[in-house]
Amino acid sequence: MSNSEYSLLVVNSNGHLRVLYCPIRVCCIESIGTFQAGTMVWVERIITAQHPRGKFLYQIYGKVYLFECFAIQINF
Numbered sequence: 740m741s742n743s744e745y746s747l748l749v750v751n752s753n754g755h756l757r758v759l760y761c762p763i764r765v766c767c768i769e770s771i772g773t774f775q776a777g778t779m780v781w782v783e784r785i786i787t788a789q790h791p792r793g794k795f796l797y798q799i800y801g802k803v804y805l806f807e808c809f810a811i812q813i814n815f
Contacts, residue, residue: 744784757815765809
């Protein structure tokens with residue numbers, strides 16, 4: 740899939756790039772909705788919000804959440 744709704748470009752602390760494709764596994768870092776902090780969930784789609792700061796939203800189990808409530812835990 741090359742659609743930007745289903746992929747995310749991440750950069751690690753060494754400047755290396757990696758493309759992640761949905762579904763992307765993320766960890767809830769603060770309780771939101773029915774998710775408790777520490778819960779691992781799958782992002783189905785990434786939505787760019789119409790926001791001055793260009794915020795992202797994650798679609799998880801059909802509902803939309805702010806990306807800031809989740810962390811991607813990968814090593815590369």
